[in-house]
Amino acid sequence: MTYTWQREGWQPFFIRAVVDIDRDFHKITGTMRDESLSFYIQRLVKHPRHHDLLSQRSLAQLKDTSHTTYQLSVLLFGGMPLTVEAFVLLADAREARVQRLNTQKKPAAAGQAKALSVPVDTAKAFSPLLTEHDEACIRMVEMTHELHVLGYQKIRIFPYLSPSSCHWRLAWAPAECFVSPNSPPRGAGGRLVARYTSASGWAPFGWEGVQDLSAHDLAQQFIRQFPELARAGQGQDWPYAGWLSSLLGEVRNGRFPCLFSNGEIELSRGFPMSRGGPFPLPPALPATQTSDD
Structure with missing residues (x-):
């Protein structure tokens, strides 16, 4: 695709x-x-x-x-x-x-209308309406992007909602733990899966004092805390890394992918988002990927 x-x-x-x-x-x-x-x-x-x-x-x-x-x-x-x-x-x-x-110095031709200068409120243009809750979730996706930059592109995410729909959740796992690009990760007794819930806010994985850390620093800490996951997720998957970069742009603008972990959802048009239209589904698993747990 x-x-x-x-x-x-x-x-x-x-x-x-x-x-x-x-x-x-x-x-x-x-x-x-x-x-x-x-x-x-x-x-x-x-x-x-x-x-x-x-x-x-x-x-x-x-x-x-x-x-x-x-x-x-x-x-x-x-x-x-x-x-x-x-x-x-x-x-x-x-x-x-x-x-x-x-070119900018050339005078306009006779009769040519001069372009209007429209003032732009750049503060608003750069500031979507985000809460502290949203910013913590955004940082988790930014951390994933940094993991890909560091060479761990086989680490994939599965975003979903809690059964009550009150909290946004995110799971990380290497591609080998996914049966399909849109399914929850499975296998390895949880050793290869890390999970976050928005209920944790700025204390992901039990960490403290991370609000002022950069996404790069968080990625380094993630690698240290989940070494088996990191080893299994090391390698290249450029189509998926590009897809996640595009998704991060949406997330930074307050649009979060919303999947449920229990029950089927309609994916024919793409990932459902917290607002606005759907987002394209992630790329297929690597060609060498198997579906065995």
Whole structure:
């Protein structure tokens, strides 16, 4: 199964580093389909409330437009997409910037209407209405994204609701524990399955004082606490990692996947979400995957 973004040529891009070259350009290095890449983009203006518009935590996709240029799409915290040109050569990036500046300086043709400047409330644009309860759940999905960045892409999630529908729950397990992409994980007596409930808030897995930890720090702590799960989840599954990156964009905007662990649900249109339309189902299990417990 392929998704629209894949058919349009986009691929998940995992950012490793963002370096300021000068006051005009960033150098981005990262990985796409297990290939290391580096390129240059025009420096982004920092938002006063969100200093790291572009970092290792960013959800990014890359589209190859020629041998020397790409399109880089980054999903900002409030669900707002940002797409910029990226260049393999710094000289090409500088030339493109000069051309843009020259174009902006050209006077409008006679009779041509001048574009209106519409003020945007950027504080609202970057701030979906999220509660502390939501933010703890978001951090759990962000942690999963970080696990994938660290090379544990075979770790999958199963999001569902408690029987009372009062609490959102999340289970982590390696792909080998799933009979199908949409079923709860099974097997190994629970040793390969970790679980979270929103009732725990900022105390997942019995941890304390994690509210100020980054998703990367949480991922490292997860690996230490669940070493067997981590070992079984180590390896590449780029289609699933890309799917989870897209899901995280929805979750960061307050849309949580809602499945029930007891009883069948309708999945013909995708994952039911806490609000809005459904989200595409996860990719198939790896070809070598078996359904044995």
